[in-house]
Amino acid sequence: MASETQQMETEISALFSEAVEWRRSLHRHPQSGWLEFYATGFVAKKLESWGYQVLLGDKIIDPHSRLFLPAPETMDEAYGNALSAGIDEQYIRPAKGGLTGVVGIIQGKQPGPVIAYRFDIDSLEITETNNPELAANKEGFVSCYRGYAHMCGHDANTATGLLLAKYLSQRVDSLCGTVKLIFQPDEERLSGAKSMVAAGVVDDVDYLMAGHIAATMAETGAVAFHVSNMLSVSRSEITFHGASAHSTGRPDLGKNAILGACSAALNLHTIARHGNGLSVVHVGKITGGDSWNNVADRASLWIEVRAASSDIDAYLQRRVQQVLEGAAESYDLHVESRLVVSSEAGHNSPELIELGKRAIDGLSCVTAVPTAQVNASEDFVAMANIVRRRGGQAMYMLHGSPVGGGLHSDSLEIDEKVIRNAAVTYAAIYEALTKFTI
Secondary structure, eight states: OOHHHHHHHHHHHHHHHHHHHHHHHHHHOOEEEOOHHHHHHHHHHHHHHHHHHEEOGGOOGGGGOSSOOOOHHHHHHHHHHHHHHTOOGGGGGGGGGTOOOEEEEEOOSSEEEEEEEEEEEOBBBBBOOOOSHHHHTTOSSSSSSTTOOOSSHHHHHHHHHHHHHHHHHHTGGGGGGEEEEESOTTTTTTTTEEEEEEEETTTSSSSEEEEOOOOSOOOOTTTEEEEEEEEEEEEEEEEEEEEEEEEETSSOOOOOOHHHHHHHHHHHEEEEEEETEEEEEEOOOOOOOOOBBOOSOOOEEEEEEEEEEEHHHHHHHHHHHHHHHHHHHHTOOOEEEEEEEEOOOOOOOHHHHOOOOOOOTTTTSSSSEEEEEEEEEHHHHHHHHHHHTTOOEEEEEEEOOOOTTOSSSSTEEEEEEHHHHHHHHHHHHHHHHHHSSS
């Protein structure tokens, strides 16, 4: 088994330089949620050329489950940008109108399980730095779309998926069961996975894996299978309704919604954190009023609640509601809450954690660490929890790399060897799943 694993590592390493070029092409052409036409076409063409069945458009995306759709003119511009960058239109025509993403399927010659891997393809809406000392500027792969940049590493995740895809396609005669590679749009805003789940993408999956560059695991080659703090998240828009009046003529007739919103914002940040795990309440935006001399009859907050477990989430939701109602009562206002998007807390299947550790034994490029924390929410959980509820297993891994500048900064830099290391890890897990009983 050790010699087979080492051979696999050698074969994937031989493809690494090509994967770096893929990553850099994707880095140059970043597009955010439901605009990822470049990545969709780039991935789909390669998968088809390697013998995969390629699914696109409404075959993998439920249009009604998408959130935060860009304006039609923004979609048209992004579509045109992808064509101008050399993407073949046959691979993105099914995605027109914001049905981005790709699923590639390859059938083995032998019976076996359905093993799926998910890779996120969207960028952030951020402008990449022009610092000439950073690799993207030095070597000419900086984002060419102002206001969009791959500052969360999804370009590397997509390149990892392609590297795994090419390796598996070269040994199709020895594959067992079905491999499904899921290139998911709109991870950052948490509606991509739900839209794919609603379209049935993971209905037949027995084992589901995904991963991400770790924010706090700077050693290249480290990999964590046992991860914690994969947080639930709920994002809500809170609106306080009051009554308008002149600010000096008859202020007593007014009910100032801004005062209620400001009181709530302050008090939400004083909610005691839970002792049994990470808990976060954050006010990200506040708006209200329309003039210098009017008592504001309306004000809104954007609130995010994150928790390490359902019990902690229930505690936070209860306290948030108390704070909102208290602020409304104090200023004689009416308050309403609208849940915009949510995701459950996640965890890894214990059997896969142990299998992952066994699978990479004997590899030279990766080493398991005992545990690591995500400390964020992850759209993957929507897929993972469906797979588990249907009797399957799922695991989200963290991959070590220095992260110069930090994730979600304008100057993220990574060690590109993380692409090879993650692909080797996924391939080793595939081998283990088709050879071991768990």
